[in-house]
Amino acid sequence: MTVFSYYPGCALQAMSWDYRESIKAVASFLELELRELPDWTCCGATAAHSLDEAMSIALPLRNLVTAERLGLDLAVACPMCFKRLVTCRIKLREAPAEIRKDFAFEHRILD
16 A cells, blocks of 8 residues: 555645545545645635735745655645745745754755
C-alpha cells in the first residue's frame, strides 16, 4: 500500500463531507493510505492571497514544512489549496533568501 500525507483543507473538513468521503473511498479502492497532515492550517485560499502577501506565503509554508517532516508525498484534494501550496513552492524557489529571512525558514521543500 502506498502512503501519502493528506491535506484536506478547510472546505473538505467543514462543508464538503460527500467529497471527503468520496476521496477516502477512491483512495481505499486504489490501495492508497492517506494520513491526514497533523495540526494543518488553512492555506489562505479564500482571502489571504489578496489581503496579505506575507500571510499568503506563511500559511501554506507551514503545511509544506509539516508534510516535509513526515517524509511522505503530500496529497491535496481541494484545487484551491493545491494552487496555494504550489504558488508557495514557486515563490520559495524564486526568492528563497527573502523567505528564509522573513519567516526564519530553514527547511528545504522537496520537489
